[in-house]
Amino acid sequence: MGSICGDEAMQGLNGREERIYVTVRMRPLNEKEIARHDVSDWECINDTTIIYRNNLSASERSLYPTAYTFDRVFRHDCSTRQVYEEAAKEVALSVVSGINSSVFAYGQTSSGKTYTMSGITEYTGADIFDYIEKHKERQFVLKFSAIEIYNESVRDLLSSDSSPRRLLDDPERGTVIERLTEETLMDWNHFTELISFCEAQRQIGETSMNEASSRSHQILRLTIESSAREFLGNDKSSSLSASVNFVDLAGSERASQTLSAGARLKEGCHINRSLLTLGTVIRKLSKGRNGHIPFRDSKLTRILQSSLGGNARTAIICTMSPARSHVEQTRNTLLFASCAKEVSTNAQVNVVMSDKALVKQLQRELSRLENELRNSGTALLTSDAAALLREKDLQIEKLKREVTELTLQRDLAHSQIKDMLHVVGDDYSSLELESLEPQYPKLRVRSSLDFENHAEAPKLFGFHSKDSVGSFDASQYSDGHSFSSDDNLFQLPDLEKNFPRRNSSPPLTITVRSDWEQEKIEEQHPEILEDLCKEVRCIDSEDPITDRYIRSDMIDLSPNHYADSNVSSPRENTATTSGLIIDENRDNKDLGSSILKECKKMNSFRQLLAVPPLEKIFPIDSENNTPCSRRRLKLTRTKSCKASLMRNSSSDWFDKEEIIETTPPTGIEKEFTGRPEGIQRKSFTLNYNANAERQFGNGSENYRESADLESVKQLANHQVQETEAIMPAKNFKDVGLDPIQSDGETPSDWPSDFKKHQREIIQLWHECHVSLVHRTYFFLLFKGESSDSIYMEVELRRLSFLKDTFSRGDQTVEDGRTLTPSSSMRYLRRERQMLSKQMHRRMSRAERDNLYKKWGIKMNSKHRRLQLAHLLWNDTEDMNHIRESAAIVAKLVCTVEPDEALKEMFGLNFAPRQTSHRRKSFGWTVSMKLTL
Ligand SMILES: Nc1ncnc2c1ncn2[C@@H]1O[C@H](COP(=O)(O)OP(=O)(O)OP(=O)(O)O)[C@@H](O)[C@H]1O
Numbered sequence: 026m027g028s029i030c031g032d033e034a035m036q037g038l039n040g041r042e043e044r045i046y047v048t049v050r051m052r053p054l055n056e057k058e059i060a061r062h063d064v065s066d067w068e069c070i071n072d073t074t075i076i077y078r079n080n081l082s083a084s085e086r087s088l089y090p091t092a093y094t095f096d097r098v099f100r101h102d103c104s105t106r107q108v109y110e111e112a113a114k115e116v117a118l119s120v121v122s123g124i125n126s127s128v129f130a131y132g133q134t135s136s137g138k139t140y141t142m143s144g145i146t147e148y149t150g151a152d153i154f155d156y157i158e159k160h161k162e163r164q165f166v167l168k169f170s171a172i173e174i175y176n177e178s179v180r181d182l183l184s185s186d187s188s189p190r191r192l193l194d195d196p197e198r199g200t201v202i203e204r205l206t207e208e209t210l211m212d213w214n215h216f217t218e219l220i221s222f223c224e225a226q227r228q229i230g231e232t233s234m235n236e237a238s239s240r241s242h243q244i245l246r247l248t249i250e251s252s253a254r255e256f257l258g259n260d261k262s263s264s265l266s267a268s269v270n271f272v273d274l275a276g277s278e279r280a281s282q283t284l285s286a287g288a289r290l291k292e293g294c295h296i297n298r299s300l301l302t303l304g305t306v307i308r309k310l311s312k313g314r315n316g317h318i319p320f321r322d323s324k325l326t327r328i329l330q331s332s333l334g335g336n337a338r339t340a341i342i343c344t345m346s347p348a349r350s351h352v353e354q355t356r357n358t359l360l361f362a363s364c365a366k367e368v369s370t371n372a373q374v375n376v377v378m379s380d381k382a383l384v385k386q387l388q389r390e391l392s393r394l395e396n397e398l399r400n401s402g403t404a405l406l407t408s409d410a411a412a413l414l415r416e417k418d419l420q421i422e423k424l425k426r427e428v429t430e431l432t433l434q435r436d437l438a439h440s441q442i443k444d445m446l447h448v449v450g451d452d453y454s455s456l457e458l459e460s461l462e463p464q465y466p467k468l469r470v471r472s473s474l475d476f477e478n479h480a481e482a483p484k485l486f487g488f489h490s491k492d493s494v495g496s497f498d499a500s501q502y503s504d505g506h507s508f509s510s511d512d513n514l515f516q517l518p519d520l521e522k523n524f525p526r527r528n529s530s531p532p533l534t535i536t537v538r539s540d541w542e543q544e545k546i547e548e549q550h551p552e553i554l555e556d557l558c559k560e561v562r563c564i565d566s567e568d569p570i571t572d573r574y575i576r577s578d579m580i581d582l583s584p585n586h587y588a589d590s591n592v593s594s595p596r597e598n599t600a601t602t603s604g605l606i607i608d609e610n611r612d613n614k615d616l617g618s619s620i621l622k623e624c625k626k627m628n629s630f631r632q633l634l635a636v637p638p639l640e641k642i643f644p645i646d647s648e649n650n651t652p653c654s655r656r657r658l659k660l661t662r663t664k665s666c667k668a669s670l671m672r673n674s675s676s677d678w679f680d681k682e683e684i685i686e687t688t689p690p691t692g693i694e695k696e697f698t699g700r701p702e703g704i705q706r707k708s709f710t711l712n713y714n715a716n717a718e719r720q721f722g723n724g725s726e727n728y729r730e731s732a733d734l735e736s737v738k739q740l741a742n743h744q745v746q747e748t749e750a751i752m753p754a755k756n757f758k759d760v761g762l763d764p765i766q767s768d769g770e771t772p773s774d775w776p777s778d779f780k781k782h783q784r785e786i787i788q789l790w791h792e793c794h795v796s797l798v799h800r801t802y803f804f805l806l807f808k809g810e811s812s813d814s815i816y817m818e819v820e821l822r823r824l825s826f827l828k829d830t831f832s833r834g835d836q837t838v839e840d841g842r843t844l845t846p847s848s849s850m851r852y853l854r855r856e857r858q859m860l861s862k863q864m865h866r867r868m869s870r871a872e873r874d875n876l877y878k879k880w881g882i883k884m885n886s887k888h889r890r891l892q893l894a895h896l897l898w899n900d901t902e903d904m905n906h907i908r909e910s911a912a913i914v915a916k917l918v919c920t921v922e923p924d925e926a927l928k929e930m931f932g933l934n935f936a937p938r939q940t941s942h943r944r945k946s947f948g949w950t951v952s953m954k955l956t957l
Pocket residue numbers: 051052053055101132133134135136137138139140141235237238239240274275276277344
């Protein structure tokens with residue numbers, strides 16, 4: 026160690042590992058040793074090596090080395106000044122450069138630790154004050170504190186309060202001592218006074234080896250804070266802060282050697298314990314920092330942790346007696362020193378920033394991290410988008426294949442119908458063929474929305490008078506799909522003002538789609554009309570701008586109502602036609618005639634549903650005698666009363682309680698007279714089966730939109746037979762899905778290829794008509810008619826919702842809530858619970874109790890409802906019972922107020938009400954009962 030002083034000495038040290046600087050100081054033989062004719066067996070043969078001169082026996086030679094090498098060894102005649110200069114100065118003065126440092130004295134009692142350390146402390150202090158004097162450009166603050174660890178108690182040597190101080194862990198500063206007195210040094214004299222005071226305070230006692238033996242570990246701490254005067258008070262100001270510890274350890278002697286007893290023996294035990302821990306820590310650190318280092322096993326090592334293995338520079342001066350009588354202790358000391366010189370520390374400059382500078386630095390760090398995040402996010406998005414595109418390409422390919430296959434099936438079905446019609450009779454079949462041909466088969470894979478978006482939509486349903494129905498040009502619509510286009514729609518220019526629309530609501534376009542075939546049949550075969558009237562109408566609301574649409578299929582018709590429909594005048598009964606698409610450019614006279622017929626039918630709907638006269642909804646332009654609106658109203662007849670109201674993923678799923686209590690009676694269920702057997706059976710076609718999917722798509726659409734009811738019926742029966750042959754599934758079990766689990770958890774028996782099933786089911790669902798109201802809740806009422814297919818449909822809706830989240834990962838839904846696949850699954854489970862609860866509620870208490878008993882469900886079971894539901898679905902007998910007595914209730918929830926037209930069209934009151942108690946959100950809800 027040279028005479029390095031000041032910042033130059035510290036250049037390049039920051040963050041670099043360096044070994045603890047270990048030196049050995051040998052004192053001369055003291056008077057006692059000389060008196061007992063003790064001899065010196067140790068000799069420093071050079072500045073770094075000390076040897077044991079006495080002849081060792083063969084056994085001792087194998088155990089102990091005779092030569093020890095350290096960074097520096099000091100002969101007995103070396104002065105403390107020299108020891109300071111060469112063993113401690115460089116390390117100690119690191120403190121002025123902002124680096125923590127420690128100087129230890131280790132050795133047996135009376136070996137000269139206190140003698141050495143008091144000198145080193147004074148010399149260091151003197152040099153520090155000298156340094157301060159020479160560096161006027163910086164402002165220094167010196168603080169001094171002193172503790173002793175006596176019998177494992179920490180005592181503040183500068184305080185009159187001698188009560189033990191606790192050690193606290195500070196995340197930034199490490200171990201700190203509570204209520205430690207820190208004296209700010211005024212000058213050199215102040216410093217020396219405090220040192221003297223500490224000496225006086227320290228626990229000392231007389232031992233056989235030392236009259237004034239230090240019985241404690243003493244740590245004097247000098248803290249130096251410095252900052253450049255130039256930047257004081259400036260944003261850029263920062264200061265250096267570091268401490269230097271002067272550690273005078275208690276003697277590492279054996280109790281037997283000091284002949285201690287009583288209090289001295291107890292002191293010795295504590296001393297040895299802490300020194301033993303120090304030795305263990307040093308030994309472990311010397312072998313690397315792997316594994317646990319027991320710093321916390323003693324207060325000494327805990328306090329000195331940073332000095333021993335942290336960011337401080339450390340020098341250890343091992344003091345020793347040369348006397349032969351102390352050879353064993355001396356060897357231990359040298360062994361400790363040998364270990365210590367293998368220990369490394371990582372010196373760091375401690376820069377303390379001003380609050381402003383710290384804030385600025387943190388802001389810079391923040392923006393850097395944000396940039397990193399943004400860049401990585403962009404990269405992530407790019408890869409996500411590529412994956413999404415690939416997936417979409419695959420889907421497109423798959424759909425293309427399916428379209429080809431469906432086209433083939435369509436042709437096949439066409440020929441079958443031809444054959445059937447041929448059997449019925451030439452007259453009839455000729456009519457049917459003529460009318461069927463243009464639009465047959467009516468495979469509407471999705472909704473007619475697809476067609477309305479076609480720029481080149483043909484004028485398929487350009488209005489013709491009743492007489493011209495049979496002579497329209499079939500070649501114009503060769504695509505075989507249902508269709509409507511802006512050119513062919515009933516334009517209602519004034520509807521806008523009658524349909525107040527909120528800005529937040531997507532523009533709603535309602536299209537009235539007419540089945541012109543129906544009108545013809547109505548005239549020729551009035552008896553068929555009755556059957557037709559049992560069908561359920563679908564009101565499709567489409568939004569060509571946003572490509573979203575609302576659809577509700579569930580308006581029931583009663584033949585009685587239809588028969589009683591009263592048409593007062595064409596003007597009072599406008600707008601919608603069944604079997605007709607009205608060309609706005611057509612002759613008004615023809616238009617009026619057509620409207621008259623269609624209004625007759627529509628008023629039947631209206632009466633049944635308590636809907637106000639249609640002219641209120643779609644007022645006629647008095648001058649042009651045409652209904653006015655830019656919107657398009659489309660009524661699609663369907664015999665399938667599927668609850669095709671696809672729930673939106675943003676729904677609050679759990680408002681189900683209010684449905685039962687608050688659902689306004691609509692009267693629909695009273696009017697419901699049931700469905701023909703065939704029709705009911707048709708509703709089962711959603712049962713999943715890969716083959717059936719195609720059959721369903723093909724057959725049901727033909728069935729729905731074919732002009733010829735007889736042929737439709739035949740076809741329907743044919744389809745049902747086929748369907749049942751292909752799709753025997755009666756519940757989810759049959760398709761590998763269990764809709765209700767007794768524990769409400771994810772079904773464990775779902776097939777491993779569930780996702781594949783799920784995708785296919787969803788595909789099937791999308792190929793059926795899917796409607797979108799903001800949210801839809803479904804409830805089963807066990808009255809009236811229903812079937813397990815309703816459950817299937819409800820589940821399908823949920824699955825379609827899940828599909829989105831599965832395929833997209835996280836999905837942010839409309840109300841800003843983010844749903845993940847796992848949260849979707851949670852919702853699904855809760856939905857199941859809700860359904861089972863509803864089912865449970867609709868049963869009488871006696872009925873429930875019977876079932877509980879029957880299946881051995883404990884009455885106090887928390888999951889008894891779910892268990893019951895689960896068992897119900899698996900019990901064929903009871904399932905049939907439920908199937909016969911169930912009906913479905915749908916609850917629609919719109920987050921924006923529905924248009925008046927929509928309200929009136931449903932004939933129901935959308936009531937503003939709180940839709941989620943949890944999130945305190947409000948919406949407009951309506952409940953309707955849907956029957957099959
Ligand atoms: N290098 C030295 N030169 C001359 N005298 C010394 C030297 N080292 C120690 N002494 C003397 O030895 C005696 C014991 O020294 P000191 O008290 O420093 O030992 P210690 O290791 O601190 O003992 P303890 O652990 O019991 O406190 C003192 O009287 C001291 O003056």
